[in-house]
Amino acid sequence: MRKIILSTESGADLPIELVEKHNLQVVPMHVVMDGHDYLDGHLPVGEIYDYYERTKKIPSTSATNSHEYHEFFTRIKDNFPDCIIIHIGYTSKASASFQSAVIACEELDDIFLIDALNVTGGLAAIVMYAADLLEKEPTIEPAHLVEKIKAIVPKSRLAFVPGSLEFLRAGGRVSNVAYLGGALLKIKPLIELIDGKLVSTKKYRGKMEAVAEKVFQDYLNEYKIDREQLYFIYSIGLDEKIMQRMEEIAKEKGFKNVKWIQAGAMISTHSGPGGFGIAGIEE
Structure with missing residues (x-):
């Protein structure tokens, strides 16, 4: 049975203990502040508030691009040969990140993409539903798992x-x-x-x-x-x-x-x- 790997974006705000427990793969989005590009998830949030106090401006944010997605998925496949990736992405209605994933997958196989149509805890809830289901049914067929995840997206x-x-x-x-x-x-x-x-x-x-x-x-x-x-x-x-x-x-x-x-x-x-x-x- 081929291994299923679940991935998502930093915009899910998943606590590190859940990421590590379920072996979730997380691709970072971006925060731009003072002309510097920071990876979301690696920038202490307190620095955003400090920046605002100094400048009265808020940082800008940007999506993960297709090149980054290609590298991300390729790295997963290098670490887990012959795996199947199910990627649960940040809503496509508020970010270009999901479309970047779609473009990246044009050159890659065995990757299922699911638009969660949600962010932060709403996205995290869907990812954790998938992780718990996979833990309970480790031999579940990938297509069946994808169907179940898509079914709870609107819920x-x-x-x-x-x-x-x-x-x-x-x-x-x-x-x-x-x-x-x-x-x-x-x-x-x-x-x-x-x-x-x-x-x-x-x-x-x-x-x-x-x-x-x-x-x-x-x-x-x-x-x-x-x-x-x-x-x-x-x-x-x-x-x-x-x-x-x-x-x-x-x-x-x-x-x-x-x-x-x-x-x-x-x-x-x-x-x-x-x-x-x-x-x-x-x-």
Whole structure:
């Protein structure tokens, strides 16, 4: 039986312990700051916030290009001869990275590409679903595994509240008028993935501790999430009391396993410090 290798992008924000445990292969995306190109996943997120404090600018981000993908897939095949690669990629609706993977695969064989139509914890939830399934059924046929992964792509639900409207404004995500009004009223937009696109679906008012609870309750009311696994996403600066409270609520709601994921550079450059999010798979 040929070995199946799962791969994804750094934009999944997968904790290193999960990457190592499941032998996941991760290709880095890019963060450009002060004219220097940094590999996402290798740049401490705190440096992004320090850069903003100094310059009042946010770094730019860029996709993995086709040449990098070709090298990435080739290296996997060199390390695991005769393997089959299943790549679960960052949404094609918000990055050119997935298309780069498609181009790279024109010259390579035995690679399946799946557009996760999701980012950060929503992408991580799909990758971990695939990893757990492969662990339970190590002899599963690759095509069958791909079918199962594709079937749960539309069931992965991500909701995220940025910690700073200032970062959204600096990145051109909101107008100055909307920023000023939102800042004065302490309004926080809810960002969700709709058909692979990042969309602001709701607005909440108040401090993050109250907003986080309301977001979680609305999330559970809207989606029937599988209680086996839940992912919370945070950006640096989120109050630990909020994190503890969210875990308490998750346990009260019957979730068996809760995993925290730190937002990496791709998300942090737009969400700012102190953001909170939730991801899970619908039943």
